Amino acid sequence: MKILLIAGGWSTERDVSLAGARGMESALRERGHDVTFFDLRDDFDRLLETARAHDFCLINLHGAPGEDGLVQAMLEQAGCPYQGSGPAGSFLALNKAAAKQIFRMAGLPTADWEFLPVPPPDGWEPRLPWPLFVKSNTGGSSLRLGRAADRRELDALLAEIFAAGDSALLEPQLTGREVTCGVLGDQALPPILIEPAAGDFFDYTSKYAKGGAREICPAPLPREVLDEAGRLALAAHRALGLAGYSRTDFILSPEGRLTLLEVNTLPGMTPTSLVPQEAAVLGMDFGALLERLMELGLERHRARTTAR
Structure with a gap:
């Protein structure tokens, strides 16, 4: 081809x-x-x-x-x-504040948030409790992401985000471990447990530096947690109107509850990236995964053109 x-x-x-x-x-x-x-x-x-x-x-x-x-x-x-999702689903998933509204409306567990489209005015105070997680609203790869324990740290993170021309999303800090679960077609893939080698969250260094994190697939978690991660990943995928594949990231609390963080419509695609690792557990090598994504994309294209 x-x-x-x-x-x-x-x-x-x-x-x-x-x-x-x-x-x-x-x-x-x-x-x-x-x-x-x-x-x-x-x-x-x-x-x-x-x-x-x-x-x-x-x-x-x-x-x-x-x-x-x-x-x-x-x-x-x-x-x-x-391959993958169309324009509308892609746009909604990339905008974290928009996606969280959709998750909440669909009854999916996502943390409370505060959206800041522009720098806040003088006298503003966050309505969420400290410490806060501060994110670029449309960024990825954990760039421009950090934890703020006080106003000085918050202002520094917000300044970096707004200087880059993005908007900001605030969430309360969630205690727990990071879990991710891919979707391929209409099937949830085996979840991965992510353990950063340094620090306590999956930042840019943890994602891309050699030895930055342990990615354990399949995740050594109770069956009910694995099943729930798959169910929620599929539900988030469908709520956003996605197609082909996606990857949903979660925080797993010490009590075993999953909280949905975000959904990626173009997840990393190297042989050792997260979705390829999950597909490999099912016996699908990297080349076969790429061809499966192409098959799904062709099916979607045929359905879309036939419907016109």
Whole structure:
């Protein structure tokens, strides 16, 4: 198959995207596919015409553009199938404040939050208890993420987020361990337990530094917790209107309760990334996983075009 592999872009996660896409390119070529590596930052103005000349697009972008649905919307204009979710679901999942409203409306367990679209006015005080977790509302890879124990730490984190042109999301600190669970098609994958080697939360260093975290798959957790993680991951996937695959992140409390953090519509895609690890437990190697994503994308494309 003639595949356009879209990577790079211009978000803060550009380097992660490029590194992962090179591994995808190698796996696809080994399985006999004709792959065109396409750096979105350098070739954005040629995206539509290039997509029309290919059978399928694999998107390996993190942050915006990519996870915001822009590229997906353009590919639909070009009539080119792609893996994963469409524009609307992608956009909703990327915006943490919007996604949390959907989770709450669907009865899914998510922490209380406070959304700050702009820097707060003088005299403002957070309504949530200290300590707080402070997040970039549309960022990923745990960039611009931190814990604030007091107002000085909070102001420093907010200044960094607003200086980058993003909005901020505040949540109370949740005590527990990090668990993640992928969805492939209509099936929940085996969850992973994540144990950062340093610190007590899964930050950028833990994700990408060698030895930054232990990722134990399948997670050594009680069966009822594993089943609940799969149920909630599928429920979040469906509530956002996602397709193909996703990955949902949780905090597991000491009492065994799962709280949903966020859903990723373009999760990391290297042979050792979280979703490929989960698929490998089911006997699916990296190349086979990529081809399964392509099959699901083609099915969605056929259904969408038939319905017109």
